[in-house]
Amino acid sequence: MxxxxxxxxxxxxxxxxxxxxFTTRARNVSTAEAAKDFVREMNRSFPDASHHCWxxxxxxxxSTTLIGCSDDGEPSGTxxxxxxxVLLHSDIGDIVVxxxxxxxxxxxxxGGLARAYGGGTKLALKQLPLKEKINYIELQxxxxxxxxxxxxxxxxxxxxxxxxxxxxxxxxxxxxxxxxDIAQFKLSINNQFKGQITWNTIPS
Numbered sequence: 001m002x003x004x005x006x007x008x009x010x011x012x013x014x015x016x017x018x019x020x021x022f023t024t025r026a027r028n029v030s031t032a033e034a035a036k037d038f039v040r041e042m043n044r045s046f047p048d049a050s051h052h053c054w055x056x057x058x059x060x061x062x063s064t065t066l067i068g069c070s071d072d073g074e075p076s077g078t079x080x081x082x083x084x085x086v087l088l089h090s091d092i093g094d095i096v097v098x099x100x101x102x103x104x105x106x107x108x109x110x111g112g113l114a115r116a117y118g119g120g121t122k123l124a125l126k127q128l129p130l131k132e133k134i135n136y137i138e139l140q141x142x143x144x145x146x147x148x149x150x151x152x153x154x155x156x157x158x159x160x161x162x163x164x165x166x167x168x169x170x171x172x173x174x175x176x177x178x179x180x181d182i183a184q185f186k187l188s189i190n191n192q193f194k195g196q197i198t199w200n201t202i203p204s
Contacts, residue, residue: 005093006133007129011128017116019106022116035096048102051074052101054068055068055069060135075110079113083097083099086122134179136177137177151189154188155185160177163175
C-alpha cells in the first residue's frame with residue numbers, strides 16, 4: 001500500500017467516566033520526535049492533570065516500524081497499549097493520540113481503565129477528519145531533446161508530486177512519482193523509447 005490515511009485536522013474529544021474527565025487529542029505527526037514533542041506539550045500545558053497517556057504510529061500503518069505508547073503512571077498495560085491497539089487496527093498512519101485524565105476520586109480498575117483509554121481513542125478516530133497521503137519516490141533520467149514531448153505526455157498519465165527539467169547537452173528530468181506507479185511507468189517509458197533512456201541513481 002503506497003498511500004494511506006492520515007489526520008487532516010486536529011481533533012479533541014471529551015468524556016466523563018465515573019467522575020474522571022478524559023480528554024483525547026489526535027494530531028498528525030510525520031516523525032516519532034514530533035509525536036513526543038506533542039506529548040511534552042500536553043504535559044506543559046496541563047500540568048495539573050493526573051495522567052497524559054499516549055500512543056503513536058508514524059509512517060504507513062500496513063508496514064509500521066515507528067510505534068510507541070505509554071501508560072504515564074496508570075497501572076501497566078491499562079492505557080498506552082489499549083490506545084495503540086486501536087490505532088494499529090485503524091489503518092491510519094502519521095498519528096499521535098494523547099488521552100489526558102483528571103482523576104475524579106473513583107477508581108476504575110484495570111479493565112475499566114483499558115476500556116476508558118481504548119474507548120476514548122475509538123471515539124476520537126470515529127470523528128477524526130482524514131486525508132490520503134501518497135508515498136512518492138524520487139526518480140531521475142536523461143533524455144534527448146527529441147524525446148521530451150512524448151516523455152512529458154506519458155508522465156502526465158501518472159501520479160506525479162513534482163517535476164523539473166534541466167536543459168543541458170541532454171535533458172535531465174527529475175521528478176517524484178507514486179510508489180505504486182513506478183514499475184508500470186518505467187516499463188512504459190522503456191518500451192516507448194526502446195530502452196534508450198538512462199536512469200540515474202538518486203543520492204540517499
